[in-house]
Amino acid sequence: MSTSLTTCEWKKVFYEKMEVAKPADSWELVIDPNLKPNELAPGWKQYLEQHASGRFHCSWCWHTWQSAHVVILFHMYLDRAQRAGSVRMRVFKQLCHECGTARLDESSMLEENIESLVDNLITSLREQCYNEDGDQYRIHVASRPDGGPHHSEFCEACQEGIVHWKPSEKLLEEEATTYTFSGASKPSAQEGSGYNFFSLRWCLIGASLCLLIVYLQFSFRGSTFL
16 A cells, blocks of 8 residues: 555545544644654644554565554644644654665555544544543554564654553563573583583593403403414
C-alpha cells in the first residue's frame, strides 16, 4: 500500500467516524511530518498512540518487516465558538536494518487497524476537547505478537526521545534463563585450566605405560630367541 493510499484511508475513516460522533462540528485531519511531542500551541491537546501495528517497506532494498511498536502522534484543537476542530497527525518512521540506508520508511496499516486507531483518537477527542468520559468508547488495538526486542536505533520515535517500549516480563525471563544456562554450561577459567591440566597428566601417564608395555614385550621376545 502506498503512502498516498494510506493517508487517504486515514482521512476517509476519520471523517466518516467524526460525522457520527460529532455531526454538529466540522473537523479536519492534517498529516504533519514535523509534529513534535509535547510542543503544543495554546489550547491544543496531545494524544500519543504507542503500540500500533504496521508493515514497513524499504524503498531502497525492498525489504519488508512487521512492527508492533509503531508510534503515532496527534495534536488536537477545538474552536468551540466556530464549532470547528483540527487534528494534526504524524506516523513515526523506521529505518531498514537490512541495507543500513539512512532513508526513513513509512508504514502501511490494515484498514481494520486504522479504524481501531481512529476510534481511540476520537475517544481522546471526547475526553480532552469535549470533557466527556471516554472509557465507554475506548478500544484497545490488538497488535501482532512481537516477542523480540525493539531496535530503538532504527526507530524515529526512539531517536526523538519518545520512550514507548520496554521488555516484557516474558522476554526478561527468557533472557535471564538463557544467561543462567549459558553461564552454568561454561566452566570458569580456573576450572577449565584445572581440567586441562589433569587431562594432560593422565594422557602422559597412559602414553608412558604403553611405551613400557611395548618395551617389555620386545625385551621378552629377545630373551626368548637367545
